[in-house]
Amino acid sequence: MAEHSEITASLRAFQEGYNKNKRLKKMNADWDRVVLVQANDIPSEHTLILRKGELTIQEGPPEKPDIKIISDSETLADMFYGDITPTQPYLNGTLKVLGTEDDVVRLDFISLMIWGE
Amino acid sequence: MKRVVSVSLGSSRRDHKVKVALFGEEFEISRRGTDGNFDQAIALLQELDGKVDAIGLGGIDVYLYAGKTRYVVQDGLKLMQAVHKTPVVDGSGLKNTLERETVYFLRQNTDLLPPKTKVLMVSAVDRFGMAEAFTSLDCEVTYGDLIFSAGIPYPISTLEELEEIAHKTLPDMCQLPFHMLYPTGKKQEIQDEEKIKKFGHYYLEAQVIAGDFHLIRRYLPPLKGQTIVTNTTTTEDVAFLREKGAGHLVTTTPEFQGRSFGTNVIEAVMVALLQKPWPEITPEDYLNLLKQLDFKPRILKLN
Numbered sequence: 001m002a003e004h005s006e007i008t009a010s011l012r013a014f015q016e017g018y019n020k021n022k023r024l025k026k027m028n029a030d031w032d033r034v035v036l037v038q039a040n041d042i043p044s045e046h047t048l049i050l051r052k053g054e055l056t057i058q059e060g061p062p063e064k065p066d067i068k069i070i071s072d073s074e075t076l077a078d079m080f081y082g083d084i085t086p087t088q089p090y091l092n093g094t095l096k097v098l099g100t101e102d103d104v105v106r107l108d109f110i111s112l113m114i115w116g117e
Numbered sequence: 118m119k120r121v122v123s124v125s126l127g128s129s130r131r132d133h134k135v136k137v138a139l140f141g142e143e144f145e146i147s148r149r150g151t152d153g154n155f156d157q158a159i160a161l162l163q164e165l166d167g168k169v170d171a172i173g174l175g176g177i178d179v180y181l182y183a184g185k186t187r188y189v190v191q192d193g194l195k196l197m198q199a200v201h202k203t204p205v206v207d208g209s210g211l212k213n214t215l216e217r218e219t220v221y222f223l224r225q226n227t228d229l230l231p232p233k234t235k236v237l238m239v240s241a242v243d244r245f246g247m248a249e250a251f252t253s254l255d256c257e258v259t260y261g262d263l264i265f266s267a268g269i270p271y272p273i274s275t276l277e278e279l280e281e282i283a284h285k286t287l288p289d290m291c292q293l294p295f296h297m298l299y300p301t302g303k304k305q306e307i308q309d310e311e312k313i314k315k316f317g318h319y320y321l322e323a324q325v326i327a328g329d330f331h332l333i334r335r336y337l338p339p340l341k342g343q344t345i346v347t348n349t350t351t352t353e354d355v356a357f358l359r360e361k362g363a364g365h366l367v368t369t370t371p372e373f374q375g376r377s378f379g380t381n382v383i384e385a386v387m388v389a390l391l392q393k394p395w396p397e398i399t400p401e402d403y404l405n406l407l408k409q410l411d412f413k414p415r416i417l418k419l420n
Binding site: 023026027028029030031085087088091101102104105106108109112113116 | 263268269270284285286288293298315
């Protein structure tokens with residue numbers, strides 16, 4: 001089990017990876033989304049905000065998320081640190097992504113572009 | 118008589134059956150769509166296994182390529198592994214030969230593809246041979262893989278960048294359910310109006326639009342005389358393209374009784390003719406057979 005602070009740190013690493021990737025920012029310039037990241041085994045909620053290609057992170061839940069990412073704390077921390085890709089936990093049901101299929105594919109893509117080989 | 122069946126995840130509305138003679142041998146070639154129903158496709162493949170001469174997998178790819186790297190689509194592999202006795206192919210072997218030849222044919226025999234032609238390939242990793250051929254002939258190619266398969270408005274303009282992005286993303290994305298990456302079943306019958314508004318300009322900026330027909334169709338705006346290079350078109354598809362304002366239609370696979378079948382079907386026919394295990398068949402085997410059969414692209418003037 002990871003702690004809330006570890007998830008926060010993993011999200012910061014994810015944000016850093018994203019924001020230093022100019023190409024990825026360009027790719028997502030049209031994609032404004034508010035994403036809830038919620039652990040289901042500890043009290044931990046974060047908000048990812050994508051606006052005009054820039055990614056910011058806030059602690060706590062958003063008022064009205066477009067997408068919800070829900071998993072156990074360990075999976076969330078591993079995923080945002082890039083130790084695992086979202087695909088396997090998504091396929092085996094450990095990770096739930098509530099949003100449109102297009103949004104799910106796009107989130108997967110962003111993660112792979114940051115952490116992929 | 119040899120029987121070749123294409124089992125497709127696509128719409129059953131496109132089902133078709135023809136009889137043709139090749140090298141003096143009669144072939145019954147049929148296409149059976151399962152409307153995106155994966156389990157139904159598995160059951161049909163198991164039913165046909167050992168009872169027909171070759172099977173093609175349609176509406177799905179098993180192998181994608183970027184450079185020399187091959188990526189395996191897990192859903193496609195599951196379908197392939199449902200068949201144990203009959204040779205089963207997805208068309209990727211033939212795409213690498215036939216579709217390259219089609220591009221060279223257009224340059225040598227028509228005025229549809231002069232140097233510097235602006236080409237939009239709606240997806241290149243499913244027909245990398247065609248992508249390489251356009252590039253080798255000095256065309257200005259936009260690879261729309263991210264745009265039309267992932268909804269990301271990022272045109273890729275070099276094969277090197279395509280390979281790099283593929284290397285990062287495809288090993289994982291190939292594990293996703295195929296319907297998340299490609300229109301299957303009923304989605305093949307309707308256009309995505311929202312994305313046409315968003316991405317239609319990429320079509321209009323091109324002179325030639327190439328690639329998978331279902332992807333082309335789903336996001337196709339009204340055109341201004343562009344040439345379409347694709348395969349698997351029915352009579353209705355030809356009428357649709359004419360109505361949309363396409364100038365020419367070039368299909369890479371030969372026409373049998375008014376429609377061009379998918380590369381998976383033609384590859385399955387070739388496998389049945391060659392009588393060799395699929396892993397032992399080389400591009401030269403396909404090329405020799407194509408020459409002997411005098412297969413040429415079909416070019417239709419539409420408008």
